[in-house]
Amino acid sequence: MARLVLLPAQRTHTGGVSEVDVDATDVRSAVAELMKRFPALPAAEVEGCHVAIDGELVMDPFLESLAPQSRVIFVQRIGAG
């Protein structure tokens, strides 16, 4: 099971749940499982985020593979100048 670590703005919609274990092989399916488990979580709170997958920062994740023990930390999008 991959573990998703949520941002505070996401936790508002998960009843305070900050970490979620999902059975997923890539980020897309992990996000789908997260949304299914927390229907009140707005898509906009998830889809605009970056993630760190096992420590590796990934911008605009989608089909990136997850290992069974992967830790996926949602990261606020970074603006740039």
Added chain:
Amino acid sequence: MTIATHIPVVGSRPPRPDGADKVTGRARYGADFSLPGMVWGAVLRSPHAHARILGIDTSAARAMPGVLAIVTAEDMAESFSADVAAGESHVDMQDLSRNVLAREKVLYHGHAVAAVAATTQRLAKEALRAIRVDYEELPAVLDIDAALHPDAPVLHPGMFTRGLPETPSKPSNLASRLVMQKGDLEQGFAESEVIMQRTYTCASAHQGYIEPHACLASAGADGQIDIWCCTQGHFAVRSYTAALLGIEPASIRVTATEIGGGFGGKTTVYLEPLAVALSRKSGRPVKMQMSREDVFRATGPGSATRITVKVGAKRDGTLIAMDALMEYEAGAFKGSPAGAGAMTIFTAYAAPHQRAVALDIVVNKPKVAAYRAPGAPQAAHATECLLNELAAELGIDPLELRFRNATRNGTPTVYGATLRDIGLQECLEAARAHPHWSAPLAAHQGRGVAVGFWFNHGAQSSASVHLVEGGKILLQEGTPDIGGSRASMALMAADTLGIPYTDIHPMVADTASVGYNDMTGGSRVTYATGYAVVEACRDLIASLRARAAAVWGVDPARVEWKDGTATDIEDSTHVLGLSALAALSGRMEGPLSGQGAVNLKSAAPSFSVNIADVEVDPDTGASKVLRFTAIQDAGRAIHPDFVEGQLQGGAVQGIGWALNEEYRFDAKGVLENPGFLDYRMPVASDLPMIDTVIVEVPWPDHPFGVRGVGETPICAPMAAVASALNAAAGTAIRDLPLSPPRVLSAILAKG
């Protein structure tokens, strides 16, 4: 990935391809474009910092001879199905629409309310005076404390704080609260032998680009629209304008003109949608340009901030715990860089227990825009100044304190990523070895040191190369050239193709002539667009090898591309150069081109170390930067002149933010210094030569080892200069800017 090791062209310092045009005046900037039949646009701006718009009467202006069109918020799309993803940032289109033209309320002095197109500039401005706007003035919210007061007037009735445990029941000026944490903060401070806490503030500062915003828009009868504008991202201009006006993006072609600076401030739109709307209404090309005063009043500066940092350490200087409350002004609409600030504030340090709390706060001031490493310079100012204070308290050399605590490969950050392939230790070693660090100081002089960090992400870029008759290469990129990228792209292309730099002719193509590109921002162009250029060249080489193989009737696997020539590895008489292959195009499969498109999802982190010497006149509080050394890991410097230029430019902007630059508002929210006479930016005579040291720790995800260099240079200077000034004056001023009156006041206060 294998990084190229034999690099004959990359790393050299040839003249930039656009240099002659820029020094002879031939280069065309945003305001230099005109078309037959063109008319002029002008913008009516709010006289209030906060007011409800009760009505706008344009009838008198509309009746004036020569007035061809007027637009208000009614002419903009009103609802948007989704935010627009334009590369580095997701933009709330409701907010962007209301920033381009106020709808229900004006939210800052200078906020655009209406725009006019007329046959002359003078007539357009006269027509603005004929527009009658009825306002209900509201109390203005002008700083962080006022915004967060429980009884504060609320700027946006529909804005509820994001990031709280539960959705709040009342709207607020606090747009969001973000918390990032690693380790156990309570345990960390309990284990600490020394704990220090200080609060630091930074004033809002403008990017200070020399060229005001300008554009020309022409809407054809067939619905096709052309825009010429000075921008950091012409594809973003296309996306934003299309969304704001309800136009199909493919109907808009945007040409990025030469640009007189941006530094993040030209990553959004202000005039372009207005010019298009006016052109569609009038049927004429419409030109618009801002005055310097418009730029100051109505475009986005960097955030004003208040940051409280607490650190816990052992007596030997080992950092155990670091905590920060980071309050960032966003201006009139949410979206300050507080989050990025929180992601950078402790990244340079390996302390196991860290927390950063970031608040995004709206106030009745212009909406902030990106400014070079958005959010990071203010964060570094707080942490780095506090570490210098801690070093003094513990009697430890401040550089040694950093050596003991610097993050290393494999150290997790507070935001969740783990750093790899970084060059911080190498930068610190370069600082310690530099003669500047051990040079003597005289009376009233002080020295400061600070570390900076930025992410340098990649994102989407496209490029194409075309073989021209005669054997030269036309290179098309789609990221506006702000810092010499045409030269860097040409160097990488020349190196990949094995031909001279002067055989590459780079150009920045318009949105209809090259594939999609994210903006020139995020220090991403040399990294991502450079990668796309390398891919395009490799694509061309594959075609060239195939053509040569066909000419010789051999398997393409036998054809090698080396030094700009196809050779048959089994027959040395088989040799074909670029000009010969170009000449054969018309008798074979036709034109020879290569395409490259990448989406680099990684970030190539870089660190800097800055050393500043400052002298203070104790009688006046005036200060002077005597010496400044900027050291930074550039991955690999493709064109060292431009890398050094980035380091020097960032240092100068940071020095200005530290010593003089600030937005000053009166009690009603009117900016009091909207010009370069009163908004004091450093000029050459204020500054020493900025010494630079390029550290090269190649980034392994790029063919040439590139990591971005444009933003990290502004992260450390404010802290280095502030620490140097306080050391020189014997003061502990924690509010920027360190202007002479503030410094003198502190000197007098200590007696």
